[in-house]
Structure formats: C-alpha cells, structure tokens
Amino acid sequence: MKPPVRVAVTGAAGQIGYSLLFRIASGAMLGSDQPVILQLLEITPALKALNGVVMELNDCAFPLLAGVVTSDDPKVAFKDADYALLVGALPRKAGMERSDLLNANGGIFKPQGEALSEVASRNVKVLVVGNPANTNAFIALSNAPKLKPTQFHAMVRLDHNRAISQLAEKTGKPVTAIKKMTIWGNHSVTQFPDLYHAEVDGKNAYDLVNDHTWYENVYLPTVAKRGAAIIEARGLSSAASAANAAIDHMRSWALGTPEGDWTSMAFVSDGSYGVPEGLVYGFPVTVKNGQVEIVKGLEINAFSRAKMDATAKELDEERQAVKQLGLV
Ligand SMILES: NC(=O)C1=CN([C@@H]2O[C@H](COP(=O)(O)OP(=O)(O)OC[C@H]3O[C@@H](n4cnc5c(N)ncnc54)[C@H](O)[C@@H]3O)[C@@H](O)[C@H]2O)C=CC1
Ligand SMILES: O=C([O-])CC(=O)C(=O)O
Numbered sequence: 069m070k071p072p073v074r075v076a077v078t079g080a081a082g083q084i085g086y087s088l089l090f091r092i093a094s095g096a097m098l099g100s101d102q103p104v105i106l107q108l109l110e111i112t113p114a115l116k117a118l119n120g121v122v123m124e125l126n127d128c129a130f131p132l133l134a135g136v137v138t139s140d141d142p143k144v145a146f147k148d149a150d151y152a153l154l155v156g157a158l159p160r161k162a163g164m165e166r167s168d169l170l171n172a173n174g175g176i177f178k179p180q181g182e183a184l185s186e187v188a189s190r191n192v193k194v195l196v197v198g199n200p201a202n203t204n205a206f207i208a209l210s211n212a213p214k215l216k217p218t219q220f221h222a223m224v225r226l227d228h229n230r231a232i233s234q235l236a237e238k239t240g241k242p243v244t245a246i247k248k249m250t251i252w253g254n255h256s257v258t259q260f261p262d263l264y265h266a267e268v269d270g271k272n273a274y275d276l277v278n279d280h281t282w283y284e285n286v287y288l289p290t291v292a293k294r295g296a297a298i299i300e301a302r303g304l305s306s307a308a309s310a311a312n313a314a315i316d317h318m319r320s321w322a323l324g325t326p327e328g329d330w331t332s333m334a335f336v337s338d339g340s341y342g343v344p345e346g347l348v349y350g351f352p353v354t355v356k357n358g359q360v361e362i363v364k365g366l367e368i369n370a371f372s373r374a375k376m377d378a379t380a381k382e383l384d385e386e387r388q389a390v391k392q393l394g395l396v
Pocket of ligand 2: 159160166199226294295296298305306310
C-alpha cells in the first residue's frame with residue numbers, strides 16, 4: 069500500500085460534496101491502491117451537517133480512508149494538502165448566469181488562494197469547481213505567490229463529458245467510441261465544444277455528422293446551456309455529474325490521459341492558440357507523469373477562431389471585473 073495523500077475539499081457539506089467525498093474515499097479518484105486523508109472545509113454554521121457526513125463516511129468503513137479532518141479554517145483544511153477541490157461557493161438559481169455569482173463567490177477564493185500558498189504541499193494540485201470557476205481559479209492563483217499558477221485548474225470536464233454524451237446520442241455510438249473532444253474557454257455559455265478535431269470510431273466527428281446547422285444551432289447551445297436545463301428540471305444545479313467530472317479531472321491529472329486521446333482542462337494560458345496570456349482558459353491537454361501539456365498544432369478555422377475569441381473576451385471582462393473588486 070502507498071502512503072496516504074491528503075485531499076482537501078471545500079463546501080464539503082453541500083450537494084456536490086455529498087456525491088464527491090464517498091467516491092474519493094472509495095478510490096475512484098486516485099486509484100484502488102492509494103489511501104487518502106480527507107481534509108474538509110465548511111463555514112462554521114455548516115459544521116454540524118458536515119459532522120453528519122463524516123459519520124456516514126465512517127459508516128462505510130472504506131479501506132482506503134486513512135483519516136478525516138474537519139475545520140472552518142482554510143489553514144487547517146489545506147495543511148500539507150496534495151490535492152484541493154474548491155467546491156464551496158453559492159450555486160446559481162434559475163435565470164442567473166454563472167458570472168452573476170462573481171460578487172457573491174469571488175471573495176471566497178482570495179483567502180483560500182492565500183491559505184493554499186502558505187500551508188499546502190508545494191506540489192498541490194488545485195481544482196476550482198465553484199462558479200464562476202475559471203475566474204475563481206484566476207483569483208485563487210493570483211493570491212498564491214508561493215505556488216505556480218499552473219497548479220490551479222478550473223473545471224470544464226463536466227462540459228467535456230456532456231459534449232461526449234450529446235455526440236454519442238447523435239451518432240448512435242457508445243461514449244467509448246468518442247475521442248479527442250475539446251472544450252475551449254470558459255465554463256459558461258460562451259464555451260466552445262470543438263467537433264472539428266473530435267473523433268468517432270477514428271473518423272472526424274464534424275465530417276461524420278455533416279450538418280453544420282445542427283452543430284451550430286442545436287449541439288453547441290445544448291452543451292453550453294446544459295447546466296441551466298438541469299436547474300430548470302431539478303430545481304437545483306447539477307451535483308452528481310459535477311462531482312463525477314471533478315473525479316475525472318483529478319484522476320486524469322494524477323494518473324494521466326490514455327494513449328491516442330486527450331481531455332479538456334482550464335488553466336492559465338501561455339498564449340497558445342492566440343489565447344491572451346494569463347486567462348484561465350479551457351484547452352485540449354494530454355497528461356503524463358503529472359505533466360499537463362496543451363495539444364499542439366491543431367488547425368483552427370474561421371468559425372472556431374471567432375468562438376475561441378468570444379469566450380476569451382468574456383474571460384477578459386471577468387478578469388477586469390475582479391480587478392475592480394480588488395480581489396487580485
Ligand atoms: N464547474 C462546474 O462544472 C460546476 C460548478 N458548480 C458550482 O459548484 C458550487 C457548489 O455547488 P453545490 O455543492 O451544488 O452548492 P451547495 O450550496 O449545495 O454547497 C456549497 C457548500 O459550500 C459551503 N461554503 C460556502 N462558502 C464557503 C467557504 N467560504 N468555505 C467553505 N465552504 C463554503 C456552503 O456552506 C455549502 O455547504 C456552486 O458554485 C456551483 O455553481 C456546480 C456544478 C458544476
Ligand atoms: O450551471 C450551473 O450553475 C452549475 C454548473 O456549473 C453546471 O451544471 O455546469
């Protein structure tokens with residue numbers, strides 16, 4: 069058995085937390101040979117509910133769960149953390165865009181970035197899930213001078229999984245037939261799910277579908293507005309699928325992507341594909357030995373360029389907004 073690693077989760081008593089913690093403790097995120105110590109952060113009034121979740125975690129008698137810490141202090145919850153999943157933030161309600169949450173949630177990520185910088189493992193991998201995820205990640209990394217900006221990711225994996233599922237449905241193929249999906253940009257309605265480089269059973273997905281009107285007017289909005297459709301149907305925002313995507317993201321980051329495929333991760337742009345440097349932007353990536361590399365050399369046509377620039381522009385506006393709020 070390997071020595072245990074420390075996994076911090078914020079908002080641990082919330083709805084995503086309730087789907088997430090049990091799967092991390094079961095080994096779904098880091099593998100069935102990797103014991104974990106969970107370090108759970110909540111706001112003070114939610115500590116009682118969190119204690120109930122911990123009772124249930126204990127009642128599972130997970131062989132891989134080597135300990136649980138709870139706290140309302142980020143410096144305790146993030147101490148020596150190898151992984152940190154920043155989930156704790158308000159979810160949106162019907163009729164809101166995710167960027168409407170910036171005023172309410174942005175303030176959470178400055179002190180959490182500072183605390184991670186001070187006390188987490190020097191190699192910590194941080195995934196921001198709380199919305200607006202890309203810009204919250206930008207706030208956190210901007211307040212973490214002792215860590216590398218590339219140690220902070222934002223989650224576009226739920227969009228990536230939705231894009232695979234919708235394409236599988238359209239083509240009548242299993243999800244396992246679909247490879248090389250990309251979500252470019254922001255986890256928002258401006259995101260760009262790219263079929264020009266995706267493959268279905270090794271064939272180009274855009275050519276196979278051969279219907280630009282469907283791609284532009286059905287597929288893109290269905291994927292990009294799926295979060296709102298879930299809120300409309302459930303009365304609450306996606307939770308189990310969001311937790312699943314967080315598990316998938318961290319698993320890819322820790323254990324790598326398979327040969328012949330890639331995944332989508334949002335992190336600080338190095339200027340690749342003409343994306344302004346410093347924006348936390350979704351890219352196609354491969355991961356080997358924990359090293360995340362942007363897939364190079366993809367041809368970008370005029371349709372894609374316009375979509376990629378529009379989502380970058382929105383992120384740039386969010387960046388200006390958080391500067392004005394004094395968060396970075
Ligand atoms: N990136 C993505 O793809 C997705 C992101 N989300 C976002 O994830 C966030 C959480 O969603 P839910 O779990 O459904 O919400 P929830 O309201 O059920 O749970 C959030 C939890 O965070 C806690 N919290 C609030 N402030 C905190 C702080 N400063 N430190 C620690 N904990 C804090 C709350 O007490 C609550 O228990 C929302 O912002 C939601 O919009 C949701 C789905 C997908
Ligand atoms: O849409 C929301 O507010 C929650 C979320 O991020 C998603 O389901 O993608």
